[in-house]
Each structure stands twice: as structure tokens, then as C-alpha cells.
Amino acid sequence: MSFDIPDDRRYLESHEWALETDGVVRVGISDFAQDELGDVVFVELPDEGDELAQEAEFGVVESIKAVSDLYAPVGGEVVAINDELFDAPELVNEDPFGEGWMLEIDPDDPDDLEALLSADEYEEQIA
């Protein structure tokens, strides 16, 4: 089975993606991760204004069959969360790289992104 792995963003080994736009980093989980989890039924996210350290747990995504912790690709302040996921968690399955995004972080150190996997490296990891 092949999965979408857009090369406009970076990845964590724990399957989160990070996309930087105008200095803000948007975060979600990969196509591979949503497929592994199956039907997503619940997403727990931090509050806007929360401070996160890089690789700190920031929430939980639950499918019918499994619970999975979510980790921050970069450290910084949470400046937005996707509260549509509270009523429509299935967006994570339907559009993991788009409408299923989870939060936006104003990074403390933009270089944090450099430490993450490229699309090619992530593809190799899940192969």
C-alpha cells in the first residue's frame, strides 16, 4: 500500500508532520498514521497559549481500536487549534494533510524544523 507523503513539510518518527508558513508551523499526523489508527473518533488538543517543548506530548488521537499520543515537532506557543476536529474527528482520516490539521505553533527556534525527517527519510522509515 502506498501513502501520500507531501514533500513540502517535515516529519517526526512518531508520524506527525510540520508545515511552516509565514513563520507559523502547522501540525498534523501523516496519511500512514491515520491509516494505521483506523477510524479516528476523538482528538484531544492543548489550549491556545500553551507552551510546548519540542517532542513534548501535546495531545492524543483516538481511533475505535487504539490510542496514540501526539508529539510536538517544534517547541513554541500554541497559536491555533483546529477545533473542528472536536465535532468531526474523521477529518483526520479523510484529509490528514489538509482539513485534518491539529494545531499551529509559533516556534521558539525555527531551526527546530531542520532536525526533522524529510519526506524521503520519512518514506524510508515507514517502508
Next chain:
Amino acid sequence: MPLQTPPLRGIHDDRGAKFTEFGGWDMPVEFDSIRTEHAAVREDVGVFDVSHMGQIHVTGPDATALMQRLTSNDISRLAVGDSQYAAITDEDGIIIDDTVVYRLPDESHPTYLFVPNAGTDEATHERWLSYRNEWDLEATVDNRTDEYAMFAVQGPNAADLLEGIAEGPVTDLDRFEAQYATIEGVDCWTARTGYTGEDGFELIVPWAAAAEIWTAIDCQPCGLGARDTLRIEAGLLLAGQDFDLDSNPRTPYEAGIGFTVALDTEFVGRDALAAIEESGVEERLVGFQLIDRGVPRHGYDITTTESRVIGTVTSGTMSPTLEKPIGLGYVPVEYAEPGTTLQVVVRGQSKKARVETTPFIDTVQ
């Protein structure tokens, strides 16, 4: 130890199934999505490969006596073609396993086939042999788990589907009745027993013919994931979770299957259960719905509204049918009444829950 593989492992793999270890078997957990598979069974028809379930065959002059003394229900009620749900208990009345017993057409003597849970067939076979020898009964006991595949065809349209592919009046079967029906020219033991709370049939088929029969059934394949969500909604026990001899020892009365206990028969555990029936149980398995947001999972604490721990969640899920988080767990009887407010601790946070009547949905049970 290498995992045992069902006869259709390759067919499931080609179909894109994901697999998991269950009871020592490498079994499909999901084919498409749990939601899709679950909905097929509730609204139409789906098929499960349950070849990991054990098959123990018992026959001989004392077959009835042996079955009577090792299962909790009253075997003497079974005519040929009947089936019965029963518990297998130890001397203390603790559930070792739950099982369905079928009375097959007699060979030269009464003949039974019963279905222990995955991974327990060898221990069950040994238990039967050991007690047969101890009691000096004349019966042969064969473990035929590796000879038969087993499929569960479940859902409101299960009867129509089977009617179309089977020779033999399968739709005339009443609930818990069974007979041989011919599918693809092969005799299949066909029982109208529920696995999901829906109308449905279990087919026990020769391993060598499994692929042809699976292909002929031709409906939504379903995995263990949907099995779990369907069974929780129907309030049906999951072996190893809702009861487990080692980690969660429970009597049939605590587990809500007291109806399988025939105290007027003699069986291992009977005297202990008679005493418990007399004195009453201290804890009972209850169903609950989480009122706050979150999903209850196996192992989470159940507490009072004052946060005193009184039990543990044994099974839990987001119900695909109800779209609500539901679960099962044991609590003291004073907290077991439907409507009682409890809490479930979800990753450190107390979430409000309410005891509900089970099954959570209407079933044909």
C-alpha cells in the same frame, strides 16, 4: 512460538487486511475500516473468519456425561441439531472459558462439538481427557481445531445470503439450531448462533474447502476490530478481557451469564456456584456510557463520584452504531443499577459515566 495461520491467511492478505496476534493466531483485525465493517453487520451482512476458535469433538457412550460434568449448562436438554451456550468453570466456579456446544448427528453414540476460545483448545482438550480418565468415562475427545475453518456470517441479511448459496433449508433453522448444509458441494455444519448480537450463522467447514466457501459467501469481510465493537454493543463477553482466569477471575453470576448455570446438574464448580447463588455476588459486570468526552479503554479505573476507585473497565470503545463512548466493567452491586453516576479515569482525568442497561442496542439474543 510461531503464530498459527488460518487457512485463508493469503486470501486475506491479498484483500488488504491488517493482521494481529490473537490467541496465538495471526488473524485479520481490519479489512476496510472498523466503521464500514461494523455497519455492514448491523445493516446488511458481513463475514468473519473465526478459524482461530477451537473445535473439540466428543463422542462415545459417556459423551453426554463427560460434557455434562465439564460445562455449566444442562447438556441433556440438547437434541441433535441443538446448540447451547455454556461456561467452563473450575472447582471454585470461576470461568475458565465460555463456549457453544453443538450436538451433532449421532455417530454410534451421542456426539458433540464445542468451540472454546482462541488459544485455549489444547488446554481444553487436555482438561477433557484428564477428567475422562479420572472419572473412567468411555468417550473419545479429539481436538479438531486444525481440521476445520469457521466462518461467522452475521447481519439482518445473513439468512438471505446463505439461502442463495446453500442447499438445505438454512433459513428454517431457529435460533441455536444447527444442521449440515451443502455449500459448493461441501457439507458445512451450519448453526444459527449469534456472534455479534445480530441474526447470523456460524459455519464450520473442512479446512481444505475453506477458500471455496469463503469466496462463495462473498460479502463484506470483517476483522477482529469490528468483532469487538459489535460484541460490546451487544453486551457480549470478550474472553481474556471481561473474564480471564488469571488476570480477572469471575464467576458466571458476576459476569452476567448466570443463565448458563444449571445448578440441578453435577459439574465441576457446581457446589461453589450454588453457594454463591445463595449468598449473592458482591460485584457485577455493568455497561456504562461515558457522558463526558473521551473513550473508555480496557484497564482504566472506574470510580465513585467522590473519586474512590471501585472497579476497572474491562472493555470499551466508541460505539459505531450509537456514536457514543461505551464500556463494560465490574463494580460493587450497590453501584450496578442503571442510571447510577460513576466516573472513568481517562488518562488521569475523571470523566462522568452512567450505568446503562445492556445490551446497549436491540439484539436478537
